[in-house]
Amino acid sequence: MAKQKKTGGNTTGTVKAATFALLRGFGITKVFGNPGSTELPFMSDWPDDIDYVLGLQEASVIGMADGYAQATRNAAFVNLHAAAGTGHALGAIFTAYRNQTPMVITAGQQARSILPLQPFLYAERAAEFPHPYVKWSNEPARAADVPAAIARAYYTAMQPPCGPTFVSIPIDDWDQPAEMLAVREVSRELGPDLAAVGTLAAALEQSESPAFVVGPEVDKAAAVDLMIRVAERARAAVWVSPFSHRCSFPENHPQFAGFLHASPAQLSDALRAHDLVVVIGAPVFTFHVEGHADIFHNGTALFQITADPAAAAVAPRGTSIVATLKPALNALLDLMSETKRPMPPARAAADAPSPADPIPAAYLMHALAQTMPPDAALVEEVPSHRPIMQKHLPMRGQDSFYTMASGGLGYAMPASVGIALGRPKQRTVCLIGDGSAMYSFQALWTAAQRKLPLTVVVVNNAGYGAMRSFSQVMQVRNVPGLELPGIDFVAIARGLGASAERVEQATDLVAALRRGLAHQGTHLVEVIVDSTVPMLYGKKH
Numbered sequence: 001m002a003k004q005k006k007t008g009g010n011t012t013g014t015v016k017a018a019t020f021a022l023l024r025g026f027g028i029t030k031v032f033g034n035p036g037s038t039e040l041p042f043m044s045d046w047p048d049d050i051d052y053v054l055g056l057q058e059a060s061v062i063g064m065a066d067g068y069a070q071a072t073r074n075a076a077f078v079n080l081h082a083a084a085g086t087g088h089a090l091g092a093i094f095t096a097y098r099n100q101t102p103m104v105i106t107a108g109q110q111a112r113s114i115l116p117l118q119p120f121l122y123a124e125r126a127a128e129f130p131h132p133y134v135k136w137s138n139e140p141a142r143a144a145d146v147p148a149a150i151a152r153a154y155y156t157a158m159q160p161p162c163g164p165t166f167v168s169i170p171i172d173d174w175d176q177p178a179e180m181l182a183v184r185e186v187s188r189e190l191g192p193d194l195a196a197v198g199t200l201a202a203a204l205e206q207s208e209s210p211a212f213v214v215g216p217e218v219d220k221a222a223a224v225d226l227m228i229r230v231a232e233r234a235r236a237a238v239w240v241s242p243f244s245h246r247c248s249f250p251e252n253h254p255q256f257a258g259f260l261h262a263s264p265a266q267l268s269d270a271l272r273a274h275d276l277v278v279v280i281g282a283p284v285f286t287f288h289v290e291g292h293a294d295i296f297h298n299g300t301a302l303f304q305i306t307a308d309p310a311a312a313a314v315a316p317r318g319t320s321i322v323a324t325l326k327p328a329l330n331a332l333l334d335l336m337s338e339t340k341r342p343m344p345p346a347r348a349a350a351d352a353p354s355p356a357d358p359i360p361a362a363y364l365m366h367a368l369a370q371t372m373p374p375d376a377a378l379v380e381e382v383p384s385h386r387p388i389m390q391k392h393l394p395m396r397g398q399d400s401f402y403t404m405a406s407g408g409l410g411y412a413m414p415a416s417v418g419i420a421l422g423r424p425k426q427r428t429v430c431l432i433g434d435g436s437a438m439y440s441f442q443a444l445w446t447a448a449q450r451k452l453p454l455t456v457v458v459v460n461n462a463g464y465g466a467m468r469s470f471s472q473v474m475q476v477r478n479v480p481g482l483e484l485p486g487i488d489f490v491a492i493a494r495g496l497g498a499s500a501e502r503v504e505q506a507t508d509l510v511a512a513l514r515r516g517l518a519h520q521g522t523h524l525v526e527v528i529v530d531s532t533v534p535m536l537y538g539k540k541h
Helices: 015-025 037-043 058-072 082-099 112-117 143-158 194-206 216-220 224-234 264-270 309-314 325-335 361-371 383-392 412-422 443-450 465-473 489-495 506-518
Strands: 005-007 010-014 030-033 051-054 076-080 103-109 164-170 177-179 210-214 237-240 256-259 276-280 301-306 319-322 377-381 428-433 454-460 499-503 522-528
Touching: 010 015, 015 037, 015 143, 015 177, 030 058, 037 076, 037 103, 051 058, 058 076, 058 082, 058 103, 058 412, 058 443, 076 082, 082 103, 082 164, 103 143, 143 164, 143 177, 194 276, 194 301, 194 319, 194 325, 210 224, 216 224, 224 325, 256 383, 301 309, 301 325, 309 319, 361 383, 361 454, 361 506, 377 383, 377 412, 383 428, 412 428, 412 443, 412 454, 443 522, 454 489, 454 506, 489 499, 489 522, 499 506, 506 522
Parallel strands: 030 051, 030 076, 076 103, 103 164, 210 237, 210 276, 237 256, 276 301, 301 319, 377 428, 428 454, 454 522, 499 522
Antiparallel strands: 005 010, 010 177
């Protein structure tokens, strides 16, 4: 590490020394990366107090950083290799943006002196490359400006709604002189308009059958317990917003009503019994297919609380309150009156599925629910089996569930590695489809090398089940590329250093899951399941 010196009352050092000082001040103790030549000056003489987390491909690097940032609630720091590495990572950056995950992404750039010559490995207009899926990006005009750019990137990434930021750094900047910057306090909570909260409290008091629709912001804000108190005082049914990528309400709570579909017609039908719907920490609403959304026309009163001004701006109806969740829910709790209306009816528990061969996906989900440790976190990417999972594998609430908001495959495997890094004393379980697993499988190497407490359960139905389902819903036939025969996940996992086993019979499933969940390190269980196609939205949109 370069020595620092005092000049004219200001502490100066190198760009690299100033950057590492900022990381320490921000509480960042890990850097995720996959190195290349343009990053070598940054990586030379690596400090002992910063852990470099190596991923074998840049999409996996971003996915690991995404999971780690969500688990720790602090921005992850990522170092990518020039334009090529950023290009490899773009799909994962898109997912991090839709997840609203705080992340500072840096990428190497060629030396400033040869940039006019379009040198090998240079990035053309580097700061524009990841747009529009970063909150802010920059290639500093001078080497001395790099630390300030990194500081701004961190503060911007951490402001609600959180998200990734990007800084392109030329290879010859790291050893140049720069001022050492002090870490500043920047508040992140945004208080609500109390008059608007009062209007909502009055609407709740007058409602005969209110419902809350909770989204991922509640869990991200560590406000699940507060959400429970609000729901219990309101005696309201609690639904999960479409495609929520976190668990913001305990799914075994008596007021839990279920999961809303991303179909406008089915969502409207589910909420038809409620005269007031309050969406908390989610858009109004996220749809996946076309259809008539009767809820926007049938007189249902709509309110929204969100920290995302864009989500408030696009809501087609109702009153939106822009605020972070803890101050907003606390204000609502203070203004709500006690109500005498009856509690909503409890949701009927699902019957335990029966074992069979080939193994039904429902039986796998039920077995996993019976064997997972109570403090485990589940990272999910089984889109074709998500309704079955939601029926038979209830999540407990705060910090129990993670998936991707983007719909782009390749998130769960690396994210589960990052979450296991961020919560090393608890078990992380990655529940992933065979098609999804192949997008970022190399992330398993990082987990195996570090002996992370990670259990990967591959749900193998030998194909892209979600696409099979959509082909039926859309009534299209003879679609190529939906089958995935002959992939040996056990062999691949062992080749990357993890232990692994395959289960083909229901009688062996529970014991195999228990072995995988108790393994001291990283273990993969491949489960061969019934390839029957579940219907995601029914026959009509």
